[in-house]
Amino acid sequence: MKAVRLHQYDERPRVEDIAEPEVTGPFDVIVRIGGAGLCRTDLHIIEGQWAEKSGVELPYVLGHENAGWVSAVGSAVTNVDVGDTVIVHPLITCGLCRACRDGNDMHCENGAFPGIDSDGGFAEYLKTGARSVVKLDASLAPADVAALADAGLTAYHAAKKAASLLYPGTRAVVIGAGGLGHIGIQSLRALTPAQLIVVDRSEQALKLAEECGAHQTVVADGTQVDQVLERTGGHGAEVVVDFVGEGGALEDAVKMLCRAGSHFVIGYGGTVQVSAIDIISTEINVVGNLVGTYNDLAELMTLAAEGQVTLHTQTYPLRAVNDAIDDLDHGRVQGRGILIPEGAA
Numbered sequence: 421m422k423a424v425r426l427h428q429y430d431e432r433p434r435v436e437d438i439a440e441p442e443v444t445g446p447f448d449v450i451v452r453i454g455g456a457g458l459c460r461t462d463l464h465i466i467e468g469q470w471a472e473k474s475g476v477e478l479p480y481v482l483g484h485e486n487a488g489w490v491s492a493v494g495s496a497v498t499n500v501d502v503g504d505t506v507i508v509h510p511l512i513t514c515g516l517c518r519a520c521r522d523g524n525d526m527h528c529e530n531g532a533f534p535g536i537d538s539d540g541g542f543a544e545y546l547k548t549g550a551r552s553v554v555k556l557d558a559s560l561a562p563a564d565v566a567a568l569a570d571a572g573l574t575a576y577h578a579a580k581k582a583a584s585l586l587y588p589g590t591r592a593v594v595i596g597a598g599g600l601g602h603i604g605i606q607s608l609r610a611l612t613p614a615q616l617i618v619v620d621r622s623e624q625a626l627k628l629a630e631e632c633g634a635h636q637t638v639v640a641d642g643t644q645v646d647q648v649l650e651r652t653g654g655h656g657a658e659v660v661v662d663f664v665g666e667g668g669a670l671e672d673a674v675k676m677l678c679r680a681g682s683h684f685v686i687g688y689g690g691t692v693q694v695s696a697i698d699i700i701s702t703e704i705n706v707v708g709n710l711v712g713t714y715n716d717l718a719e720l721m722t723l724a725a726e727g728q729v730t731l732h733t734q735t736y737p738l739r740a741v742n743d744a745i746d747d748l749d750h751g752r753v754q755g756r757g758i759l760i761p762e763g764a765a
């Protein structure tokens with residue numbers, strides 16, 4: 421089959437012919453890929469930023485945001501059949517560890533992360549496990565939802581955690597209305613009655629934010645903290661969901677919180693620095709967010725099928741992966757870039 425493999429860090433991946441993955445374990449599921457999302461994490465992987473963390477051996481197949489059709493199943497698989505349309509939770513999980521039993525798939529002690537630490541979905545076929553596949557509603561096409569498997573899931577996971585703090589009359593600030601942010605805004609609108617204030621440097625991103633359901637938008641022109649405080653009656657917001665995580669956003673987020681407010685960190689790159697006295701005297705919380713659970717992904721697919729969450733995409737044939745990477749690198753992708761293997765439909 422055709423696959424996109426990384427042979428060397430700091431070098432572009434190659435499109436080449438490799439053997440198709442095969443069922444070897446009773447819970448294995450092979451998915452024929454209908455669409456795979458290209459993610460900024462793929463750029464970071466190519467740059468070598470994940471080399472130590474993942475410990476992956478090169479060459480390997482990239483691609484961790486995958487959807488398609490079940491093409492083969494192991495002898496013990498009962499939850500999907502060959503031919504089913506599925507989106508793939510990014511982790512293969514054991515189901516037996518404490519985290520799995522709590523439903524926290526992303527903390528599985530024996531998990532694998534195809535596309536990060538093993539062969540992923542920039543290929544015609546992907547091997548995953550029975551616990552990772554979510555059946556799709558007939559109205560959803562794999563290429564339209566693939567990027568919800570990771571980018572969308574991460575945004576939804578944070579929105580769902582924040583939702584428990586957002587009752588009528590509360591305010592939530594979203595920093596960053598890009599690829600993840602626009603899913604976060606739609607998820608918060610679907611899950612909470614909070615007033616949503618969206619902050620971004622780009623007027624175009626703020627326009628998208630309004631289309632996604634933002635109640636108010638604020639241009640990040642240096643006065644964004646004051647503007648948020650003004651629009652929250654001087655109190656600040658109960659929740660700040662930070663999809664940027666660098667370049668001043670982390671400092672802004674803390675200043676935008678009300679007393680006992682919560683800062684949800686999703687974007688990364690910077691460092692959270694808050695003095696202990698500020699934490700104890702205001703009881704603010706800093707909350708980390710990593711991917712999401714299987715149940716989060718299933719819920720997000722319900723919202724997608726209902727039309728409450730839609731993803732803006734730009735598609736490329738799998739063989740044009742390096743054009744897609746160039747476009748992502750140079751800010752030319754509208755929404756999320758999706759790679760589609762030849763003949764997948």
Ligand SMILES: [Zn+2]
Pocket residue numbers: 459460461484485570571
């Ligand atoms: Zn991703």
Ligand SMILES: [Zn+2]
Pocket residue numbers: 513514515516517518519520527528529530531
């Ligand atoms: Zn586990």
